[in-house]
Amino acid sequence: MRGLSHSLLVLAVSVLALASVPAMAAASPVQDPVPIGPNQYFMGLVNGHPPGQAIIDVACAVGAATGHPTGHQPVEVETASPTSPADLGYTGSKGDRIKAALGTSTAAIVIGSFTSYYVKKFIPTKISVPCSGSGTVAFIPSPGSKTAHTATLAVTFGSITG
Numbered sequence: 001m002r003g004l005s006h007s008l009l010v011l012a013v014s015v016l017a018l019a020s021v022p023a024m025a026a027a028s029p030v031q032d033p034v035p036i037g038p039n040q041y042f043m044g045l046v047n048g049h050p051p052g053q054a055i056i057d058v059a060c061a062v063g064a065a066t067g068h069p070t071g072h073q074p075v076e077v078e079t080a081s082p083t084s085p086a087d088l089g090y091t092g093s094k095g096d097r098i099k100a101a102l103g104t105s106t107a108a109i110v111i112g113s114f115t116s117y118y119v120k121k122f123i124p125t126k127i128s129v130p131c132s133g134s135g136t137v138a139f140i141p142s143p144g145s146k147t148a149h150t151a152t153l154a155v156t157f158g159s160i161t162g
């Protein structure tokens with residue numbers, strides 16, 4: 001009898017393990033890099049968020065006006081439909097690269113350069129940014145052309161004091 005109950009237990013565990021594999025695989029789909037080329041619509045993301053939701057976490061000392069972005073905050077560009085409600089960019093007739101530039105009230109800093117969509121680059125942690133307030137990340141197609149259009153993503157700086 002002991003052998004039968006052990007076999008049933010092993011079978012039950014095996015079935016549960018196999019049932020959970022598709023759920024885990026579907027949880028985080030992976031998109032292969034797609035080369036950037038001319039005449040393509042795109043949008044920019046910061047920390048995986050589109051416009052209106054993008055927050056950059058900033059490590060700030062108590063009372064400081066500026067600090068440094070915390071680590072592992074991705075910036076990326078994705079292909080987009082021309083009917084998307086986000087502020088879209090367009091690579092224009094010549095574009096095969098997109099630069100991401102973080103703009104604050106005092107400076108603009110290139111934080112990444114992309115030759116493919118769906119590739120994450122991390123915001124540099126050594127730059128100085130405001131501890132609060134807002135800014136923009138401009139996703140600029142390059143080389144430029146008369147038909148190229150920059151996508152602009154509003155960001156909020158969120159202070160993490162320490």
